[in-house]
Amino acid sequence: EVKLEESGGDLVQPGGSLRLTCTCAGSGCTFNSYEMNWVRQAPGKGLEWVSHISKSGAVTNYADSVKGRFTISRDNAKNSLYLRMNSLGGEDTAIYYCASSRPAGGAMDYWGQGTLVTVSS
Amino acid sequence: QAVVTQEPSLTVSPGGTVTLTCGSSTGAVTSGHFPYWFQQKPGQAPRTLIYDISNKHSWTPARFSGSLLGGKAALTLSGAQPEDEAEYYCLLSYGGPYVFGAGTKVTVL
16 A cells, blocks of 8 residues: 655745655555645645646646745655745645555545645744 | 536435535536545545546445536445545546545535
8 A cells, every 4th residue: 555654844934935745655655656746725625736746757737826836846766755835825824735646547546644834924 | 727616515314325516617527537536534634535437446435436427527425324424525637737626515414
């Protein structure tokens, strides 16, 4: 089974930056065969797709709300996914989840437990 | 950006059946939207129930099923259990971006 673990969430001031990491662990992980996504959930709100990256990292997509501020990347040798977040504002306060596809394809089949990002002065 | 619509809330009796739907502002939902359904309970991460309209994961209870119904994706819960009380989200693919619905709060009462 795929085990995903996010880290890097923190309290950051408005205008600040942060990098989140998602690591795939366990014997069931074949990281370079998964499409990967970041999804966030503001307090008391629904799920919001943030960004996607293809298996090789060659293709990336972003929600309009984060385009130009966030950058998704991955290091398949380290079984790791990243989200670099710049120019953070209060609207970015949320739990950030990473989610992977199945090896055969798909979108968001396996989920981590999330990491909390709080943007506040 | 497309808008994905879901019922805000539904109530089902224990043992009863309820159908949740997922529509798209761009038109009919098709297999090309690769509809997903997720369950989320308070304080927990989402859990994937259904992918690509109707496919189940190994952990998906048999009482959940997915389909296309009247131009929408649908999730049917047959034989509702108290533990099925949760928020349910659908997800549609738009050939690059993904869009979640706002969620349906299902109460088993």
